Amino acid sequence: MYYNHGSVLSLDNINLEISRGEFVSVVGQSGAGKSTLLKLIIVEERPTSGEIFFDKLMLSKVSDYYLPNLRRNIGVVFQDFRMMPNKTIYENVAFTLEVLGRTNEEIDRDVLVSLDIMGIKDKSGFYPRQLSGGEQQRAALARAIVHHPAILIADELTGNLDLLNTWEIIKLLTKINEMGTTIILATHNREIVNSLNKRVVTLDKGRIAQDQATNGKYII
Amino acid sequence: MFFINLKRILKAGAINFWRNGTVNIATTSIMTVTLLSISILLVLNFLGQKAVENFKDKIDISVYFNPDVSEESIFKVRDELAAMPEVKSLSYLSKDEAWERFKAKHSSNPVISQGIAELDTNPLYATLNIKAKNIDDYPKISDFLSRGKYAEIINKINFEQNKQGIEKLSSIVNAIQKGGLWISLIFAIISVFVIFNAIRLTMYGYRQEVEIMRLVGAGNWYIRAPFIVEGALYGVIGSIISIVILALFVYFGSDIINRFLIGDTITSYFRQNALFIFGVELLLGVAIGVLSSLFAIRKYLKA
Numbered sequence: 252m253y254y255n256h257g258s259v260l261s262l263d264n265i266n267l268e269i270s271r272g273e274f275v276s277v278v279g280q281s282g283a284g285k286s287t288l289l290k291l292i293i294v295e296e297r298p299t300s301g302e303i304f305f306d307k308l309m310l311s312k313v314s315d316y317y318l319p320n321l322r323r324n325i326g327v328v329f330q331d332f333r334m335m336p337n338k339t340i341y342e343n344v345a346f347t348l349e350v351l352g353r354t355n356e357e358i359d360r361d362v363l364v365s366l367d368i369m370g371i372k373d374k375s376g377f378y379p380r381q382l383s384g385g386e387q388q389r390a391a392l393a394r395a396i397v398h399h400p401a402i403l404i405a406d407e408l409t410g411n412l413d414l415l416n417t418w419e420i421i422k423l424l425t426k427i428n429e430m431g432t433t434i435i436l437a438t439h440n441r442e443i444v445n446s447l448n449k450r451v452v453t454l455d456k457g458r459i460a461q462d463q464a465t466n467g468k469y470i471i
Numbered sequence: 472m473f474f475i476n477l478k479r480i481l482k483a484g485a486i487n488f489w490r491n492g493t494v495n496i497a498t499t500s501i502m503t504v505t506l507l508s509i510s511i512l513l514v515l516n517f518l519g520q521k522a523v524e525n526f527k528d529k530i531d532i533s534v535y536f537n538p539d540v541s542e543e544s545i546f547k548v549r550d551e552l553a554a555m556p557e558v559k560s561l562s563y564l565s566k567d568e569a570w571e572r573f574k575a576k577h578s579s580n581p582v583i584s585q586g587i588a589e590l591d592t593n594p595l596y597a598t599l600n601i602k603a604k605n606i607d608d609y610p611k612i613s614d615f616l617s618r619g620k621y622a623e624i625i626n627k628i629n630f631e632q633n634k635q636g637i638e639k640l641s642s643i644v645n646a647i648q649k650g651g652l653w654i655s656l657i658f659a660i661i662s663v664f665v666i667f668n669a670i671r672l673t674m675y676g677y678r679q680e681v682e683i684m685r686l687v688g689a690g691n692w693y694i695r696a697p698f699i700v701e702g703a704l705y706g707v708i709g710s711i712i713s714i715v716i717l718a719l720f721v722y723f724g725s726d727i728i729n730r731f732l733i734g735d736t737i738t739s740y741f742r743q744n745a746l747f748i749f750g751v752e753l754l755l756g757v758a759i760g761v762l763s764s765l766f767a768i769r770k771y772l773k774a
Contacts, residue, residue, distance in 0.1 A: 295686075322688035325688075333679070335679075335683050337487065351688075394687070
């Protein structure tokens with residue numbers, strides 16, 4: 252798979268297969284192509300050539316009309332949290348389930364369970380601006396997993412957090428993975444990657460430099 | 472499912488409106504001013520029309536017949552005029568009736584009363600007052616009288632003295648009517664652009680939220696709909712505030728405004744047409760709010 256952004260080849264000859272239930276860390280320096288790879292998976296961008304498959308679905312052929320349906324199977328978390336500022340934490344998380352057409356009773360039950368798992372159930376009535384960075388990231392995680400997606404994309408989700416909150420979030424990610432969700436984590440945090448002992452794909456200048464299937468280490 | 476979604480959309484739109492506080496107060500204020508301006512233009516156009524009609528109604532031709540002309544001859548003239556399509560109304564005052572009215576009018580004036588007493592004969596003429604349907608018809612009626620077969624029995628037609636003034640008034644009246652409409656239209660269009668841009672700025676503040684909604688898999692219409700509701704709310708609330716302000720304006724300003732009106736008062740006009748004006752404001756406000764929101768949010772909905 253190739254991706255050209257203007258005159259820059261952001262991803263070059265990427266051949267990558269990720270199995271259901273895997274925890275994959277995508278590492279590399281800034282500009283290596285980590286975020287671009289994730290954007291291609293959630294179809295924020297489309298490859299210049301090559302194909303991406305989600306199960307048997309060819310993502311490049313997904314129409315704009317069908318795209319929202321695809322995205323309902325994916326959870327996404329970002330470095331800058333991306334909480335809707337005018338909605339409470341409860342409403343932010345509930346929105347994912349409203350989009351899926353769940354009843355009010357189902358939404359109420361699942362949202363509170365999700366917030367409870369993240370340890371912020373007591374903050375459900377707060378607005379994002381009233382929460383700390385760590386709490387906002389937990390809320391973003393709660394929103395990303397409340398509908399039990401097949402895959403969770405995390406793009407530098409600990410980038411804006413202190414050390415303590417970083418480890419708390421990574422612990423939660425591990426727990427989510429144990430529940431069966433496939434996780435793709437883009438990060439340049441060496442300590443996190445080395446502590447996880449999971450698969451590590453290293454990108455360098457848009458190419459896969461290394462793919463360590465198990466007990467992967469951060470090697471650049 | 473449709474009704475559940477509809478309820479959620481309406482609720483989300485109302486909550487958006489409420490929580491956006493200061494920004495929405497500003498946008499609603501601009502909507503109110505826009506609708507109020509258009510309503511005031513409507514009312515001013517009406518006042519202008521009424522003033523113009525009043526002026527037109529004051530204009531007439533008075534025909535004075537020679538003292539020796541029989542009433543039979545005068546009635547012939549009257550009947551021929553009545554058959555003319557340009558004539559709106561006629562009123563005849565015989566010389567005796569004119570004399571009695573003159574005496575009654577000046578009965579409290581001793582100098583004139585004394586003068587009247589010293590006269591042996593009635594010096595006044597029989598008169599025919601003619602009102603035309605259009606101000607432009609007076610020259611034709613005047614020509615019929617002054618150049619036709621009845622010219623010999625007519626002593627005076629007062630149209631000729633006023634002809635220049637009437638023609639000037641006619642062109643001024645036409646210019647006011649046309650000009651007033653154009654100015655109103657241009658002002659209304661400018662107002663619509665102002666409120667459109669105000670709503671666009673408000674929607675700009677939602678761009679991050681729209682992006683997040685797209686990423687969690689919301690369809691375009693599910694994202695759009697609450698903002699359309701919010702746009703409609705600008706129109707509804709703006710029109711309510713606008714009609715209240717207009718009512719207060721009419722109530723407190725009626726004394727001054729009524730000086731320019733004859734017959735109708737601004738209060739009676741407002742009472743008869745308040746529902747219509749509110750309906751126009753509501754329709755316009757909601758249409759502008761909805762369309763502005765639709766266009767403004769569209770650019771953030773790329774897939």
